[in-house]
Amino acid sequence: MKALEGIKILDFTHVQSGPTCTQLLAWFGADVIKVERPGVGDATRKQLVDVPGADSLYFTMLNHNKRSIELNSKNETGKEVLERLIKTCDVLVENFAPGALDRMGFTWERIQELNPRMIMASIKGFGPGKYEDCKVYENVAQCAGGSASTTGFVDGIPVVTGAQIGDSGTGLHLALGITTALLQREKTGRGQKVMAAMQDGVLNLCRVKLRDQQRLDAGPLTEYSQFGEGIPFGEATPRAGNDSGGGQPGRILKCKGWETDPNAYTYFITQAAIWEKICDVIGEPDWKTKEGYATPPERLDKLNEIFERVEKWTMTKTKFEVMDVCNPFDIPVGPILSMKEIAEDQGLRDTGTIVEVDHPERGAYLSVGCPIKLSDSPVEVVRSPLLGEHTDEILTSVLGYDDSDLERIKASGAVGEAK
Ligand code: COA
Numbered sequence: 001m002k003a004l005e006g007i008k009i010l011d012f013t014h015v016q017s018g019p020t021c022t023q024l025l026a027w028f029g030a031d032v033i034k035v036e037r038p039g040v041g042d043a044t045r046k047q048l049v050d051v052p053g054a055d056s057l058y059f060t061m062l063n064h065n066k067r068s069i070e071l072n073s074k075n076e077t078g079k080e081v082l083e084r085l086i087k088t089c090d091v092l093v094e095n096f097a098p099g100a101l102d103r104m105g106f107t108w109e110r111i112q113e114l115n116p117r118m119i120m121a122s123i124k125g126f127g128p129g130k131y132e133d134c135k136v137y138e139n140v141a142q143c144a145g146g147s148a149s150t151t152g153f154v155d156g157i158p159v160v161t162g163a164q165i166g167d168s169g170t171g172l173h174l175a176l177g178i179t180t181a182l183l184q185r186e187k188t189g190r191g192q193k194v195m196a197a198m199q200d201g202v203l204n205l206c207r208v209k210l211r212d213q214q215r216l217d218a219g220p221l222t223e224y225s226q227f228g229e230g231i232p233f234g235e236a237t238p239r240a241g242n243d244s245g246g247g248q249p250g251r252i253l254k255c256k257g258w259e260t261d262p263n264a265y266t267y268f269i270t271q272a273a274i275w276e277k278i279c280d281v282i283g284e285p286d287w288k289t290k291e292g293y294a295t296p297p298e299r300l301d302k303l304n305e306i307f308e309r310v311e312k313w314t315m316t317k318t319k320f321e322v323m324d325v326c327n328p329f330d331i332p333v334g335p336i337l338s339m340k341e342i343a344e345d346q347g348l349r350d351t352g353t354i355v356e357v358d359h360p361e362r363g364a365y366l367s368v369g370c371p372i373k374l375s376d377s378p379v380e381v382v383r384s385p386l387l388g389e390h391t392d393e394i395l396t397s398v399l400g401y402d403d404s405d406l407e408r409i410k411a412s413g414a415v416g417e418a419k
Pocket of ligand 1: 098
């Protein structure tokens, strides 16, 4: 038994944001039926192709545990099939450009008419307002959600992050909205609209930066490195480089091998509570009591010097040795792991966070498994579907069409041939 067993999802999502949401729901046990344009499918199937003729990793890694039906939702018979899907499913998830579903004839009012228990979940770039009609991609959301203006170094341009906080981040937000709406439906019997805007999702993840924006009214942000360096603050939350967000000074420091390995670095936090242990570890026991070093406020204008000294020590160790030495003292450090190291990490494989999946077109590939572990709802990662792989199966066993219906539907051009 899986947590969401019995829940049917009409998955009208594409690219990254929506598919990450429905993939999570599939991992939790929902039956996710991905509706794709006949002969074309989700555009990511053919984006960043590494194995000619096979679905891309971009697609496979976002669409595990789903079934695929080819269906032209602009064709009259296709609309009839879609109506039956809406009547049958519990949740419709979509991340089309604003207005696309309405143009197909499936407004929220129409969907409610067809199925009052339907939960309709959407991802859009922006919420209601002057940008609501915009098409939005990951980096646009990162910029509009406040992430880019607060990422990078104080003397550099805004920087986007590799973590897909706009797409996958909003997918996560939407999944929470859907499961919450499902719970509420248990009590009310009614569906509802669930909406997650990418700008809102990014801003939610940048919450501490809006905190700092307001703190600026009370004076400079003393925990930012620029304070200790005497660089004046402007009107807005500045870019904080690799400072740690919680008020404890932190930096990324070189470790043994940095000259040739671009990831031979560690994160190192000089947390006030364990300052004395840090002094012992790096070989500066005098700093424990020395004037100008003993307390956090005194150290603020010496952070560059202090971190240079810590780095002199970290450079004598590999990033893993730094961890081995520091962990027993509760000194917070973290190795900068490359994707290669993560891919090879046996511990992550043992927990199912990194999984090897077999695929008929491309052979075995690595993917990130379900990052959320439920003790009573184990996840088995199943390869992504080929385009239209389950068309016949869904039309018959889910929607109850018989052979003659199937013939009629196929003759209308509403679906592609099942593969
Ligand atoms: N059968 C027939 N038509 C279909 C179909 C199907 N099964 N599935 C989709 N379509 C049509 C849509 O109805 C739409 O047609 P219309 O423009 O005539 O109304 C068309 O395909 C394209 O949809 P659209 O969403 O506009 O795709 P796009 O490639 O132009 O834009 C995005 C892509 C991601 C920018 C846009 O979908 C978007 O802004 N989405 C919301 C924000 C988002 O999720 N962004 C992040 C994506 S990772």
